[in-house]
Amino acid sequence: MISDYKDNPFYQYAINLKKIYHAYLFEVEDIDASYEMILAFAKMIICKNHFVDNSKCDDCNICNLIDNNTYSNLKIIEPNGATIKKEQILELEKDFSFKSVDGNNQVYIIKEAEKMNLSAANSLLKFIEEPEDGIYGILITTNRKAILETIISRCSLITLTSTKKIDYKKEDIENLSYFLNLMFKQKEASLPYVKQDFLKFYETRDSIIESFNIMEVILDILIKNYYQITDDNFLFYDIIKRNLSDISLDDLVNCLEKVVIYRNKLTNVINLNINLFMDRFIIDVSEVLE
Numbered sequence: 001m002i003s004d005y006k007d008n009p010f011y012q013y014a015i016n017l018k019k020i021y022h023a024y025l026f027e028v029e030d031i032d033a034s035y036e037m038i039l040a041f042a043k044m045i046i047c048k049n050h051f052v053d054n055s056k057c058d059d060c061n062i063c064n065l066i067d068n069n070t071y072s073n074l075k076i077i078e079p080n081g082a083t084i085k086k087e088q089i090l091e092l093e094k095d096f097s098f099k100s101v102d103g104n105n106q107v108y109i110i111k112e113a114e115k116m117n118l119s120a121a122n123s124l125l126k127f128i129e130e131p132e133d134g135i136y137g138i139l140i141t142t143n144r145k146a147i148l149e150t151i152i153s154r155c156s157l158i159t160l161t162s163t164k165k166i167d168y169k170k171e172d173i174e175n176l177s178y179f180l181n182l183m184f185k186q187k188e189a190s191l192p193y194v195k196q197d198f199l200k201f202y203e204t205r206d207s208i209i210e211s212f213n214i215m216e217v218i219l220d221i222l223i224k225n226y227y228q229i230t231d232d233n234f235l236f237y238d239i240i241k242r243n244l245s246d247i248s249l250d251d252l253v254n255c256l257e258k259v260v261i262y263r264n265k266l267t268n269v270i271n272l273n274i275n276l277f278m279d280r281f282i283i284d285v286s287e288v289l290e
C-alpha cells in the first residue's frame with residue numbers, strides 16, 4: 001500500500017524542478033526503508049492521475065502495474081553481483097529508445113547507484129547529459145561520496161539522511177547572494193558589476209564552476225523555503241534571506257535552470273571565453289525573469 005505523500009513538501013519541491021533535472025539522486029540511510037516513498041515519487045512522475053485532484057490513484061491501472069513491477073515504462077536496475085555493469089545501463093538505454101507506448105513519462109530507478117562500475121557510470125553520464133523529453137532517472141544511494149561528481153552535478157539531490165555537512169565560505173555566500181540579487185533586480189544592467197567584480201573574485205575556470213555550484217545551493221535553499229523546507233544545519237541562511245527575501249518562486253526556478261545549464265557548459269568545455277560566457281549567462285537569465 002502506498003502512503004499519501006502528496007503533502008510531503010519534498011515531493012512538491014522536487015516535482016517543481018522536473019524541467020531542470022532529468023535525474024534525481026536520493027541519498028538515504030536505508031534503501032529498503034525508503035523505497036516505498038521513492039516509488040511513490042516515481043508514480044508522481046509517471047502517472048498523470050497520481051495525486052491529481054487531491055487524491056492518489058488507489059485503483060489506477062498504471063499504478064497497479066508499477067506496484068506489481070510489470071509496467072514497461074518503469075525500469076529498475078540493481079547490482080548484478082557486486083556491481084552495476086555497463087551492459088545494464090546500455091540495456092536500459094535500448095529499452096527507453098522506443099517512445100513510451102501510452103505517452104506517459106518513462107522512469108528508471110538505480111538502486112545502490114554507488115555500485116556502478118566506472119564504465120557503467122560513464123555510460124549513464126552520457127545518458128543523463130543529453131536528456132530525452134519524458135525520461136527521468138532516480139538514483140538511490142547510501143554513500144553519495146562513492147558516486148562520480150559529474151553524475152551528482154547533473155542530478156537534483158534529495159537528501160533524506162538526518163545530517164548534512166555544509167562547508168561553504170561565508171564570503172562566497174555573501175558575494176553570490178549579492179550578485180544573484182543584482183541580477184534579479186537589475187537584469188542586464190547587472191552586467192557591468194559582473195565584469196568588474198565577479199570576475200575579480202572568481203577568475204579561474206575552477207573557481208567559476210564552484211561559484212555556479214554555490215549559486216545552485218543558494219537558489220535551491222530559497223526554493224525549498226517556499227515549500228517550508230528549511231535546513232537548520234545551514235549556517236548562512238540569514239545572509240541569503242537578507243539578500244534574496246523577495247524573489248518569486250518562478251524567478252528562482254527559472255534562474256536555477258539557467259545556472260545548472262551554464263554550470264554544465266562550464267564543466268564540459270575546456271577553452272571558454274569567460275567574459276563572453278558570463279555575458280550570455282546574465283542575458284539568458286534576464287530574459288526568463290518576470
Ligand SMILES: [Zn+2]
Pocket residue numbers: 043047048049050057060061062063064
Ligand atoms: Zn496512478
